[in-house]
Amino acid sequence: MTSATARQIVLASRPAGGRAALSDFRLEEVPMPVPGEGQVLLRIDYLSLDPYMRGRMNDARSYAKPTQIGEAMPGESVATVIESNDATLPPGAQVLVSAGWVSHAVADARDLSPLSADGIATRAYLGVLGMPGFTAYAGMAAIGKPKSGETVVVGAASGPVGSLVGQLGKIAGARVVGIAGGAKKCSYVVDELGFDAAIDHRTPDFADQLANACPKGIDVYFENIGGAVWKAVLPLLNQYGRVPVCGLMAQTSGNNADADDGLASTMRAILTRSLTVRGYINYGFLPEYRDAFLRDVGGFLRAGQVKHLEDVTVGLENAPQAFIDMIDGRNFGKVLVRVSDEAA
Amino acid sequence: MTSATARQIVLASRPAGGRAALSDFRLEEVPMPVPGEGQVLLRIDYLSLDPYMRGRMNDARSYAKPTQIGEAMPGESVATVIESNDATLPPGAQVLVSAGWVSHAVADARDLSPLSADGIATRAYLGVLGMPGFTAYAGMAAIGKPKSGETVVVGAASGPVGSLVGQLGKIAGARVVGIAGGAKKCSYVVDELGFDAAIDHRTPDFADQLANACPKGIDVYFENIGGAVWKAVLPLLNQYGRVPVCGLMAQTSGNNADADDGLASTMRAILTRSLTVRGYINYGFLPEYRDAFLRDVGGFLRAGQVKHLEDVTVGLENAPQAFIDMIDGRNFGKVLVRVSDEAA
Incomplete structure (x- = not known):
């Protein structure tokens, strides 16, 4: 009642x-x-x-x-x-x-x-089968387009979007490096999700660790953090690198609101390395990718290829x-x- | 001899x-x-x-x-x-x-x-039939994709790249606003090339004039300047705006090298307005667009639809x-x- x-x-x-x-x-x-x-x-x-x-x-x-x-x-x-x-x-x-x-x-x-x-x-x-999962799927399908042998980097790697982004990268045959906060999350994405490496963004030598984890540079950076992480990623991006911009947690949460420098170097990298930096809203991609998402990710889930x-x-x-x-x-x-x- | x-x-x-x-x-x-x-x-x-x-x-x-x-x-x-x-x-x-x-x-x-x-x-x-022309053509065909009724803004508008970008925008049915240095160049792009408006980037109220010239915002900004012009364009970019990044004259010439702020607002605009910001190198597009370029722009030239x-x-x-x-x-x-x- x-x-x-x-x-x-x-x-x-x-x-x-x-x-x-x-x-x-x-x-x-x-x-x-x-x-x-x-x-x-x-x-x-x-x-x-x-x-x-x-x-x-x-x-x-x-x-x-x-x-x-x-x-x-x-x-x-x-x-x-x-x-x-x-x-x-x-x-x-x-x-x-x-x-x-x-x-x-x-x-x-x-x-x-x-x-x-x-x-x-x-x-x-x-x-994983809802908007967070779709956000990961559409960003990778429409913008990231990971290829076998490339390197994919994703932030908030243990979260619902990042964990699927990385697992989709692995399914595509890419090397996948996750960025997460703390040792527990880093272990999870490597040990449970099968990422190739994970870097704790709280460590003081984060940028060096990221560079070491990406010996062949970065081809796809799935951006959901912004701020200092972007600045560590930027010098590593390869020619024709793709950057789906899905979120800017470090900026919108206000933790990093005053870090506004770096525009000139960003634009210069976009120009000289032919980068694609593209923002998107998940529902904008629904008509094009909804069916493929439910079919692919539903299938991966039932087959145990994707964990959440x-x-x-x-x-x-x-x-x-x-x-x-x-x-x-x-x-x-x-x-x-x-x-x-x-x-x- | x-x-x-x-x-x-x-x-x-x-x-x-x-x-x-x-x-x-x-x-x-x-x-x-x-x-x-x-x-x-x-x-x-x-x-x-x-x-x-x-x-x-x-x-x-x-x-x-x-x-x-x-x-x-x-x-x-x-x-x-x-x-x-x-x-x-x-x-x-x-x-x-x-x-x-x-x-x-x-x-x-x-x-x-x-x-x-x-x-x-x-x-x-x-x-116009060489690399500058091809740079304009490929950037618009592959990234800018102007549609009828949209607004295109291009810098260095009287130059060999910008003048063709704008004329291609007009041929596509868009409103075209050029940015140029000085009254002579501004008059030329409006009177001779048929742009809808031209703004002198040397005027103190440049940003206001640009906003007034783009009452429906900006859908395509062909970026070949960088620096202060980018900052005036950014707030005007519409949802799903496209930004082919072809050059950064203001940055590479060293005239504006210290203006590095604006990254956070740029990334936020890319995210919230689903912008595509994409750098390119003209020759990277040659295999795909060379024949169409020579056919289209050669035809426009002979027909008097494009001036140079x-x-x-x-x-x-x-x-x-x-x-x-x-x-x-x-x-x-x-x-x-x-x-x-x-x-x-």
Whole structure:
């Protein structure tokens, strides 16, 4: 039976000085929403926390409109239908929904598709088979284009995007070097994911270690960090190097906001080494690559050729701390919040 | 009859403090070269002066090896065969040759192809139908891809590359805004070449004028300047904007070498607006685009749809001053040196 109230986490204030704090979020109780005609009431099972959300907390031009103060934080979830006014989606059906940081939501049934797990836990559709996985796949398919014998470097290598980028590089026959924070993550990407090397970006001689790990230079750098890592990568990029720009965690988190030098050397490298530096938004590639992604990565997963790791926090009330930990690099794997006690 | 000596201009010293000076060049008399078996002796008619030569004067990693001190400056020419030991290239045949800043040269006949003018002066093969023209064509065909209704911005707009970039943009149906130095060049690109607007990059409110000239933003920015112009362009670039990076005159000439800030905002724009910033070397595109270029631009020239302007200096001894003038933006059109008194 459905309780009288739902819960949500709203943006209480914009992060001051660049870093998000617990006080920038507020947990609220709200009346349980009621589904109208053709609608369903959803119980959120797992909420996905993703780096792009940090950008939405700022009042700045970006992909999408900033989240407003007092508005629920945005986000994607796997949810279960618990009340239905539509025959195509009976209670018990599982769906993917973009409802934000909430415990329950009402949605039009025609906007939802039932998830078929097909031997994979449905929460994979928030990670390796969802937008993070698609982001990795599309960036590599459309821009990175790794070839056998080339060298691929990827940051945040143990995260949901980076871990798939590297595994796709290995499947393509490339040498893959991961960049991660801390010995545990570095061991994981080498020992569990099969990367050829991993460099801890916190070590003082990071740039030297990266150069040593890339004796034939870098052909594909999957950029999701920016800042100091970019400056260590730049001199190693080979002629015709490709740089999918997927994120700039070091910049958007505000940890490195004042490091603005290096434009002239960057442009000079782009010119003299015929580099391609190309930003993209994952959903821009959906029409072209969605089917191939589900087929290829779904197949790799079932065949055990691709591994993925989930970092699950229990309880919506703990989402802000889990989010801050992720921004600070303390997560280990795809960050999910188990919102419902009843989630599978 | 052939004189006993030839002339050449060598690199005497590397430019100090970034700016090339007359004292960095030296005119030398050398023995007239003698063609061997299968070779021809060439009289250089017109020598092309091009911005890339400034980079070769530096001792720095670039596309190609730096010119050595005491070595002839590199360069392409249109030349006439004056002695021949090969039946396929009789005296009087005209060829394109990469012989450097010299009055005469010996070359293997099998490396040369006779030029067919077909109603166009052969020196056009140094400009609009040569590497500068090809650089414009390939950058627009492979990277810029202007569409009808879009806005194209190009720097050095009255020069041999920029003028063709803009005219190709107009032929594609785009709005075209040129950036040039001084009122004379600005008038030329609007009145003679048919650009929609031209902005003088020397005016103090350059960035404001550029924004006003691009009310719908910028879709294609053909980058051949760098520095302050890039910073004015960056905020105007639209979603999915394309930036062929063809040159960085403001950086390589040393006039702007210390302006290195702006990397973070550049990377952020690439990310959030899905920009493609891609460097290229003209000859890298030759296999793919050479035939289409000669067909298309040759056709546009004969039909009067594309105009070009030549800035001819008389005498090899005046090449260094003409080169410095070009680097400083005092040329007006494609810079050629008429090396031989007998050139057509």
